[in-house]
Amino acid sequence: MSTLISEKRVKTRKPHRCFGCAKEYPKGSYMCRFSVANCGTAWTSYKCDVCREYEVRFLSDGDGYGYGDLYDNDPEGWEEVQAMLREEKGK
Numbered sequence: 001m002s003t004l005i006s007e008k009r010v011k012t013r014k015p016h017r018c019f020g021c022a023k024e025y026p027k028g029s030y031m032c033r034f035s036v037a038n039c040g041t042a043w044t045s046y047k048c049d050v051c052r053e054y055e056v057r058f059l060s061d062g063d064g065y066g067y068g069d070l071y072d073n074d075p076e077g078w079e080e081v082q083a084m085l086r087e088e089k090g091k
Contacts (some may be wrong), residue, residue, distance in 0.1 A: 003036065004034060004035075005042065007033070007035075012027055012028065012029050014024075015027055016031060018046060018048040019047055019048055020052075020068070020069070021050065022068030022072075023048065031048055031049070032048075032052050033045075033046050034047065042085070050085060051078075052067065054074075
C-alpha cells in the first residue's frame with residue numbers, strides 16, 4: 001500500500017510525463033507534483049490537470065492505478081474531462 005507524503009501544484013522547470021496518462025508536458029506546464037512512499041521506497045512524480053480531475057470524477061479513495069492507466073483504460077472518459085476543462089478555461 002502506498003502512502004502519499006506530499007502533493008502540490010507546481011509550474012514545471014523542465015518537461016515531465018504525467019503518471020496518470022503518460023503524456024509529456026513541456027517546461028512551464030502546471031502539474032501536480034506528488035511524493036509517495038511504498039515498501040520502504042519513496043518517489044516523486046507528476047500528474048496533469050486532466051488526470052487530477054479524472055481522479056475526482058471517476059475514482060474512489062484507495063483506487064490505485066499504474067503509469068499511464070487513466071488514459072489507456074478509458075481514453076474516451078479522459079478526453080471528455082480534457083474537453084470539459086478546456087471549455088471551463090475558455091469561460
